[in-house]
Amino acid sequence: MPGTALAAAVVIGMNWRPATAEDAVLLAELASRTSDSEFSAEQVLAFLDSWYVEIADHGLATEAAVAVLPPAKGRSRGYGAWWTRRDADSDRFGTIGGRVVQLAESTPGLRVLQISVPAERTIDADQLRALRFEPAYPLWTMVHDNKTWPDRQLDLPVPLRFARWLDVTPDEFQAAYEHAYIDQRPVEPHTPETWDLLAGSDNFATDLATLAVTPDGQVAGFVLGFHQSAGGIELGPIGTLPSWRRRGVCSALLSAVLLRCRESRSHPISLTVDGESPTRAEHLYLRHGFQVTQRLVTYQVQL
Template sequence: MTPRAPSGTVSRMPETTQTPATTTGARSLAERAAAPATLPEPDRAATGLTWRALTRADVPVLAALVARVEDADAQPFRTSEVEVGEGFDGDWKDPARDTRVGLDADGVPRAWITVDAPPGDVRVVRVWLGGGVDPAWRGRGIGRALLAWATARARQKLAESGKDAPGRIAAFLEDHRADALALHAAAGFAPIRYFTDMRRDLSRPLPEPRPLDGVRIVPWSPDLDEAVRLAHNEAFADHWGSEPRTAAHWQQGRAMFAPQWSHVAVDEATGEVAGYTLSGRYEHDWAVAGFTSGYTELLGVRRAWRGRGLAPALLTAAMTSFRADGMQYAELDVDTENPSGAHGLYASLGYEVTHGAVMYTIEV
């Protein structure tokens, strides 16, 4: 199980390039989802745990469990208590129906699972799964029970969506987690996309800024944010795995957002947003990583402004901001199959691969 799936406990999720949607045939998504009438609730006798839904009051103890899991699994990041709390934000979320936590005899959480369906999906209706099992409680079938429950609940959510498009039940897994990969494979999931995290040493000289014809790069500001959201939805309309973000979804999961490191490319003639880069500051990762860094969350350029060098200019602006604040590295993630040449762009700017992740899915 992965605690950094975009299901609620985490915020870093790659936006990736779009391939043609799965062929659905004549049957509706509700039919294809094959949603069970009842869920396979984890068994107390078999697991040794008492099960219930998560609530916001669980955030401190859930964050402690997430920390134990991430430490034991040598995850290259850590999830803060604030990020865990953000998992409950969003009026589309229903923790009572879409989460489970297992408590031991002393009331200590030992395992959890979350299920989340972003509200704006139109091309592919996605349901994200995320969770984990306390290292001291592994080997008892708890992970299998949680994944079976979550997959069944995800099928219900697809059927309940009222949408008729390809469906996807998905989880992000770090590629060094052989146990998690095997668990998902045994449950019918298959790898569909691979991602790499990259970093750039900021002690090295940064690229020289190039003149941008008719476009200026300005700091991100709240009054530009809605235009940036709309630009993002347009820029990623043809990107695999990306779906439109509603205004509420756009605002969710921003505890680590670093406005001082975020930039917007504005067309001088029209005032339109041509591109953007939004950054995050994950200070709680730095002790694990062994260095300080700024993290590029999103980078996008609208189609009409592509081919003018905006992407490298925006990344250079971000790196300049990171370095001005004393950061040692710039970090980002990329889809290894991205046909736009993003991997090559990052490499040309000095980014190097550090580790990878896999998206495992059941296509519906």
């Protein structure tokens, strides 16, 4: 759910309240309505485990929800999102965006809040600037062309070997995740408990999760995937530890995953990437047959 394109609306007389597990179905419907993806109640439950979520009720109906993902330990950056039942006009856009900022300001340890909006929605950009948000970096949604497939399984550099999700513990994966994304901009702070919950969901593509590990079992790179309700696959997170970059690790992992997707006829295959990644990850995905389908702009505000 992180990275979903944002839509906003304002309803007079909103009453805000914390979201609970009982709101999962409602939130899934609301998020699906304002994005290009379908979300399940199970995905929302995993989402609620990590994010602070508030719901705005108006009368008997739920009109909007805002969410903030707190920063990981030792970090100060968090992420915001919101979903609404109706579109907004420019004059009233700021009410829900302002509520996200308020929720972020009350989140312990959070100093920088980021959100992403479609690049073509200039109305969003103007209103976000009014809320003190400044553009930070481009974010691309990419989809595989269903034609460009690896002709063979690539080898990992010695002494790495392929491993599956069940070969490592959530703590081992969390350590690798933190290290691989230490210099990345669009990174979601998680905990070992979050990975345990996500991996236990029906959406987690256990058969696709592919890792590169060292002889002593440390994770050097990874490609995970999640089943989408429409039958496709969302790849991510994808990462390589800095000491193993530019040695073909990610290419080998991605090739293995794409070959499995082809065998299972899983399509569409999508992912989200920093459009100006310091690792030039977007160029790797383009070479493997992914095409840009949506361009977002990530904005951030210093709290």
